[in-house]
Amino acid sequence: MTKRLDGKVAWVTGAGSGIGEAAAVALAAAGATVVLTGRTAAKLEAVAAQIGTAAHVEAADMADAAAVARVAEAIQARFGRCDILVNNAGLNIVERAWTKLSPEGVRELVEGNLMSAFHAAIAVLPMMRAQGDGVMIHTASMAGRNVSPMSGPGYTAAKHAVVAMSHSINVEECANGIRSTAMCPGEVRTPILDKRPNKLSEQELGEMVQPQDCGELVLFLATRPAHVCINEVWITPTRNRGYLAQVARKL
Numbered sequence: 001m002t003k004r005l006d007g008k009v010a011w012v013t014g015a016g017s018g019i020g021e022a023a024a025v026a027l028a029a030a031g032a033t034v035v036l037t038g039r040t041a042a043k044l045e046a047v048a049a050q051i052g053t054a055a056h057v058e059a060a061d062m063a064d065a066a067a068v069a070r071v072a073e074a075i076q077a078r079f080g081r082c083d084i085l086v087n088n089a090g091l092n093i094v095e096r097a098w099t100k101l102s103p104e105g106v107r108e109l110v111e112g113n114l115m116s117a118f119h120a121a122i123a124v125l126p127m128m129r130a131q132g133d134g135v136m137i138h139t140a141s142m143a144g145r146n147v148s149p150m151s152g153p154g155y156t157a158a159k160h161a162v163v164a165m166s167h168s169i170n171v172e173e174c175a176n177g178i179r180s181t182a183m184c185p186g187e188v189r190t191p192i193l194d195k196r197p198n199k200l201s202e203q204e205l206g207e208m209v210q211p212q213d214c215g216e217l218v219l220f221l222a223t224r225p226a227h228v229c230i231n232e233v234w235i236t237p238t239r240n241r242g243y244l245a246q247v248a249r250k251l
């Protein structure tokens with residue numbers, strides 16, 4: 001049976017858990033070959049085992065430009081193409097208030113969320129330009145559009161920049177058939193929440209967007225026809241704790 005993404009190659013970063021894992025599983029189920037990148041090879045191997053022969057592990061630290069370029073070269077050498085980039089690797093830190101911020105913490109956030117996203121986009125663009133086609137989906141955040149204390153200043157600033165980066169790709173690369181989406185999730189139940197300064201209850205976690213919801217959204221974005229660009233999309237819990245808190249304060 002023919003599948004929608006047969007013959008397509010997708011590179012998923014941050015693929016060892018959470019949103020990236022769900023995206024890789026969804027894209028592979030639709031027929032794509034998926035290249036899984038993250039820093040921890042064991043996590044990637046576990047996801048690859050779940051997917052089967054369509055998955056290929058290429059461990060790398062996305063903050064290391066040379067390592068990211070090497071993964072892109074490996075994709076070019078092995079498959080000769082890259083149709084979909086899920087530019088998803090990212091992190092947050094526990095120290096989120098200005099009273100606790102250090103230059104080292106901010107550097108980790110900027111390198112881990114912004115530089116890493118630029119590295120992948122820069123590395124994959126030559127292949128997509130040569131194809132005259134390609135879809136990039138960058139996992140930004142609601143913190144890339146809103147400013148609130150929950151995500152912290154460094155993460156918020158880096159994710160705002162990821163949104164701007166994605167739109168700038170459409171400005172320059174639409175002429176080459178390349179489409180870029182800034183995907184802005186609200187709270188998603190993934191391991192990144194372990195870094196929240198305050199513990200979340202099981203009820204709060206259950207009401208959040210689940211990783212599979214994001215996987216389905218990534219698949220939707222990756223399967224639009226070539227003449228359609230989805231520039232930005234928000235995916236948030238219906239019971240949005242940020243909104244509920246504002247209403248409770250009657251701001």
Ligand SMILES: NC(=O)c1ccc[n+]([C@@H]2O[C@H](COP(=O)([O-])OP(=O)(O)OC[C@H]3O[C@@H](n4cnc5c(N)ncnc54)[C@H](OP(=O)(O)O)[C@@H]3O)[C@@H](O)[C@H]2O)c1
Nearest residue numbers: 014017018019038039040061062089090141187188190192
């Ligand atoms: N969960 C949410 O509420 C939420 C909301 C909005 C946006 N996001 C964004 O969604 C993306 C995915 O996060 P998630 O929620 O799915 O959390 P997650 O499960 O922690 O996934 C993040 C993945 O990125 C990898 N990673 C982190 N830094 C990396 C680096 N320098 N190089 C390569 N891989 C790296 C991690 O694996 P290794 O540590 O093994 O490298 C991890 O598997 C992130 O960009 C995050 O900021 C999450």
